[in-house]
Amino acid sequence: MAVALPAAAHIYKYTDANGNTAYSNQPPDGTAAQTVELPPLNSVGLQQPAAPAAPAAATPVASKATSANDGALYSTLELTDIPTQEALRANNGTFTVGVKLEPRLQRQHLLRLVLDGVPYGQPSNVPRLQLVNIDRGDHTLGVQVLAGDQVVQQSPIVPFTLQRVHKPVSHP
Incomplete structure (x- = not known):
């Protein structure tokens, strides 16, 4: 075979x-x-469901939040390398985050960050994304999977605090 x-x-x-x-x-x-x-990618074969799905009549109506995740393409979609219990130190406001994604990113999909609720940076097929010159303070960050311009899935939003050196401006 x-x-x-x-x-x-x-x-x-x-x-x-x-x-x-x-x-x-x-x-x-x-x-x-x-x-x-890069290390070799892991691959997992398609698994059969453990039990048949319940009939449609017996299925409760899902809320909007749940239905957004129904049929999700990726069973795992989350950011890594962001400390949530302590401040992230990046003296120039530049840092890199990872994306944990299972199964691996499909060829037609790209990843894009969402910083403070706004799309950030150019979409990429690399699961390491860089943020540049971010202001110090409290922020939120998530990652979206895009098919063209359409968002097909989004990770949970992660709050974080960025700590960076403040250089006072000297006045003559």
Whole structure:
């Protein structure tokens, strides 16, 4: 029995024009980049349901919040690397978060952050996303799965506090 495996994707790490570390699935033009070695992806075979579904007449009506998660494409969609019990320290307001996603991201989907309820940054197929020059203080962060411009699933929103050095402005 032959199994077709997808070609390995390459991830490139480089320093952008502002001196920030950035990651991309394509090498940047005119900028030196190094290939990032990623661990092999886990895969799980399709599992059969444990019991048959109850008849429609016996199923209670779901609330709007529950129905939004019914038929979710990803059984796990959450942010990682965000401390919730203590402040996140990022002296220049720049930090990276991870996305835990199961099963792995489908080819037609992209990930986009939602910072304080507003879409943030460019959609990406890389499960490491960078935030740049974020103000200190309390924030919320989530991640969306996009199909084109449409949100197909969103992670729970995570509150966090960003701590960064405040440099007083000297007046002459």
